[in-house]
Amino acid sequence: MSVVFNIGLYHYLILALVIFCIGLWGIVVCKNIIKLLVCAEFILNAAGINFVAFASYVDVENLSGLVFSLFITIFAIAELVLGVLLLISIYKYKRSADVEKLTDMKG
Amino acid sequence: MNAVLTTISEYFVQSIATVLFLPLWVVLMIFINSSIPFLASKKMTLNLTLGSSFLGFVFAVFSLFYCIKNPQALVENNITWMSTDFQISFGVFVDNLSALMLVFTSLICFVVQLFSFGYMKKDESFHRFYIYLNLFMFCIFGFILASNVIQSYVFLELVGVITYLLIGFWYKKRSATRAARKAFIINRIGDVCLLIGIVVLVYFSVVFNSAQNMVTLSYSTLQFAVETLYSMVSDNAYLAIGVLIFLGIMAKTAQIPMQNWIVGTIEAPAPATALMNSFGIVAVGVYLCARFYPLFILSKSLMIFITFIGIVTALIGAYVAMSQNDLRKILAYSTSSQLGVVLVGFGVGAFSASIFCFVVHGVTKALMFLVGGALITSLKNEADIRYMGACREKLPLYAFSFFIGAISLCGALFSGFYSEASLFNSVLDFGNEFLSFGFLLFVFMSAFYLFRAYFLIFEGDKKDDISQDFSEWTIKCSIVLLSLIVIFIGYILRGCFGDFIFFISPDKLNYLNLVQNVLLLFVVFGAGFIAYQLYMAQNKTYIILKEKALNKSNLPYKLSYNAFYFDKVSDWFAESLFLRLCRFFDFIEKYVIGGIFVVLALTTRVFSYIFSRSQTGNVQSYVTYSLIVLSGVLAVVAVLYILGSLMGV
Numbered sequence: 001m002s003v004v005f006n007i008g009l010y011h012y013l014i015l016a017l018v019i020f021c022i023g024l025w026g027i028v029v030c031k032n033i034i035k036l037l038v039c040a041e042f043i044l045n046a047a048g049i050n051f052v053a054f055a056s057y058v059d060v061e062n063l064s065g066l067v068f069s070l071f072i073t074i075f076a077i078a079e080l081v082l083g084v085l086l087l088i089s090i091y092k093y094k095r096s097a098d099v100e101k102l103t104d105m106k107g
Numbered sequence: 108m109n110a111v112l113t114t115i116s117e118y119f120v121q122s123i124a125t126v127l128f129l130p131l132w133v134v135l136m137i138f139i140n141s142s143i144p145f146l147a148s149k150k151m152t153l154n155l156t157l158g159s160s161f162l163g164f165v166f167a168v169f170s171l172f173y174c175i176k177n178p179q180a181l182v183e184n185n186i187t188w189m190s191t192d193f194q195i196s197f198g199v200f201v202d203n204l205s206a207l208m209l210v211f212t213s214l215i216c217f218v219v220q221l222f223s224f225g226y227m228k229k230d231e232s233f234h235r236f237y238i239y240l241n242l243f244m245f246c247i248f249g250f251i252l253a254s255n256v257i258q259s260y261v262f263l264e265l266v267g268v269i270t271y272l273l274i275g276f277w278y279k280k281r282s283a284t285r286a287a288r289k290a291f292i293i294n295r296i297g298d299v300c301l302l303i304g305i306v307v308l309v310y311f312s313v314v315f316n317s318a319q320n321m322v323t324l325s326y327s328t329l330q331f332a333v334e335t336l337y338s339m340v341s342d343n344a345y346l347a348i349g350v351l352i353f354l355g356i357m358a359k360t361a362q363i364p365m366q367n368w369i370v371g372t373i374e375a376p377a378p379a380t381a382l383m384n385s386f387g388i389v390a391v392g393v394y395l396c397a398r399f400y401p402l403f404i405l406s407k408s409l410m411i412f413i414t415f416i417g418i419v420t421a422l423i424g425a426y427v428a429m430s431q432n433d434l435r436k437i438l439a440y441s442t443s444s445q446l447g448v449v450l451v452g453f454g455v456g457a458f459s460a461s462i463f464c465f466v467v468h469g470v471t472k473a474l475m476f477l478v479g480g481a482l483i484t485s486l487k488n489e490a491d492i493r494y495m496g497a498c499r500e501k502l503p504l505y506a507f508s509f510f511i512g513a514i515s516l517c518g519a520l521f522s523g524f525y526s527e528a529s530l531f532n533s534v535l536d537f538g539n540e541f542l543s544f545g546f547l548l549f550v551f552m553s554a555f556y557l558f559r560a561y562f563l564i565f566e567g568d569k570k571d572d573i574s575q576d577f578s579e580w581t582i583k584c585s586i587v588l589l590s591l592i593v594i595f596i597g598y599i600l601r602g603c604f605g606d607f608i609f610f611i612s613p614d615k616l617n618y619l620n621l622v623q624n625v626l627l628l629f630v631v632f633g634a635g636f637i638a639y640q641l642y643m644a645q646n647k648t649y650i651i652l653k654e655k656a657l658n659k660s661n662l663p664y665k666l667s668y669n670a671f672y673f674d675k676v677s678d679w680f681a682e683s684l685f686l687r688l689c690r691f692f693d694f695i696e697k698y699v700i701g702g703i704f705v706v707l708a709l710t711t712r713v714f715s716y717i718f719s720r721s722q723t724g725n726v727q728s729y730v731t732y733s734l735i736v737l738s739g740v741l742a743v744v745a746v747l748y749i750l751g752s753l754m755g756v
Contacts, residue, residue, distance in 0.1 A: 017534075027727070027730055028727055028730055028731050029727075073644030099725070099726060099727060100725060102724075102725075103723065103725055103727070104724060105722065106722060106723060
């Protein structure tokens with residue numbers, strides 16, 4: 001039982017993997033651009049969880065993992081802002097937020 | 108006084124490069140002047156141009172004075188132009204020959220520019236004409252003052268370009284553009300030969316003289332260079348180099364078989380024609396021949412070649428001129444034949460007599476072309492001498508100056524007397540009977556066509572009463588000035604040659620020999636008498652003779668009238684043969700070489716079409732593909748890793 005409830009590094013890694021897969025799956029299948037952005041956040045946060053987990057279990061005396069996860073958060077916010085801006089202009093232009101309709105790069 | 112003069116002339120000769128660049132500045136000024144819409148002043152253009160050529164004349168006279176005072180001194184100012192294994196410099200070079208040429212070129216430029224003001228006043232491209240004249244001055248001065256062979260070649264090409272521009276001045280006339288193109292192409296053939304000759308000369312000079320580091324082929328070291336060349340290469344190679352260089356000279360001086368472009372010069376405005384036929388592009392050829400004289404004189408066969416070409420051209424040109432009806436054509440063919448005689452002079456070794464003959468011919472021919480141009484304009488652009496007649500009463504000045512020019516050109520009186528007699532003396536000294544006889548025949552024919560033109564234009568019955576004297580003061584002024592020059596220049600120059608204008612050894616002119624002079628005068632006035640009988644007197648015998656000679660089916664007449672069909676042959680060569688060859692190559696270029704590229708382009712198109720189909724434009728599909736590929740790669744890596752650990756690597 002103690003194995004089950006004693007939360008260790010592996011639990012965090014599995015959690016991050018699951019979140020990452022959800023994000024990836026969402027990017028592949030979702031049609032709405034807002035959902036795509038949310039899924040991108042999932043992926044980034046999975047990476048962030050990994051950093052924090054390794055920082056607190058493996059490399060305890062060093063703070064670089066924690067700092068890096070902070071950077072990822074800031075980066076994610078910036079990316080989100082840009083993404084929403086692009087989304088708004090695309091919506092103005094196309095009157096839709098559907099990814100499947102954005103096929104201007106078709107060869 | 109003398110010391111002051113010496114100092115002044117030294118100053119002028121040291122700053123002679125001013126003469127070269129002044130016309131360029133004037134071109135800029137005229138350009139600015141002519142582009143101001145309402146203030147563009149023709150007077151100002153004229154004054155600037157005359158100023159620059161007059162200044163050139165002053166510089167040239169002082170340089171000549173300097174060269175007379177210091178017969179062996181050469182003035183050479185060089186800057187390095189290109190420097191590789193050997194140096195090519197750019198500079199000015201003044202010796203007695205270039206000073207003499209400079210004096211006459213600037214003088215004739217001055218007179219022609221003065222004449223042009225009256226002649227071109229009503230033309231809408233007045234300023235353009237003056238710009239061309241100034242560019243011409245720049246090029247010809249640069250050519251005369253060039254210090255080495257390479258620089259000469261550059262300016263020679265520039266003179267060719269200006270000739271093209273001047274002949275094609277009235278570019279809306281189809282005949283003018285055609286003539287301009289023809290002159291340019293024929294000159295180009297000569298230029299290519301000349302360039303090959305020069306390059307070979309430079310090459311051998313580099314090979315043989317690199318130890319002494321004297322390979323600039325400057326004119327001051329040319330004699331040394333050609334002597335080394337002569338001692339090093341075989342006779343045939345030397346002959347080939349000489350012939351190549353002489354081919355360039357032949358094209359410039361309108362010698363057989365490249366003479367028919369000279370007729371095209373009549374398409375230019377009359378003053379430009381006068382310039383080109385006197386001290387223009389033909390002067391380039393003669394000057395080049397004089398400069399390369401050390402090269403020619405070493406080889407006996409070369410000198411014979413030059414003499415042969417010269418005498419054949421002289422005879423053919425004069426023969427053709429006898430039957431032409433266009434006044435300007437007569438004069439143009441006359442240029443070709445007179446220059447042939449100048450080359451004969453070079454060939455028999457009479458350097459001074461040739462240069463003398465050339466200078467006198469240039470001045471005289473300029474006068475005759477100017478008079479002809481003014482006359483034709485007075486007669487409402489009627490150039491056919493058969494429809495002129497009795498112009499002497501209404502246009503006495505033209506008649507008088509034309510007569511002076513004609514008499515001088517055929518060597519009877521005035522300047523022509525001295526030059527022709529001294530050349531005849533040298534030809535007789537050469538000792539070839541055929542050559543002497545050919546020379547006499549040439550004199551006879553020249554006198555005949557000149558007297559024929561004079562009688563038909565100025566004497567006889569009035570055929571048309573359209574003649575009116577329209578001329579401006581500048582036209583009259585320049586014609587009077589030039590007539591005076593033609594009368595006196597031979598008398599002034601006759602003593603100078605041999606004293607200071609010589610190249611290799613002093614050769615005195617010998618023009619006073621009673622028997623020869625009487626013989627020449629007899630031939631000239633005999634020709635004049637025959638012309639008078641044929642065209643003026645109403646003698647039955649002569650009329651029948653004339654009608655027989657001018658029969659359209661008469662072969663000698665046909666040959667003469669059609670200029671020995673040289674024109675037709677070259678036109679056939681250009682239009683039938685060469686153009687067809689060009690079309691054939693054009694076909695190959697279009698359909699064979701072009702086809703290869705079309706096939707290449709089509710292949711690319713097809714593949715791009717195929718591959719661009721795979722781009723759906725849907726971002727999610729791209730993500731899916733890359734995920735699949737990534738997982739595939741990961742799977743392969745994993746399998747390899749597992750296999751590796753199983754194998755125990």
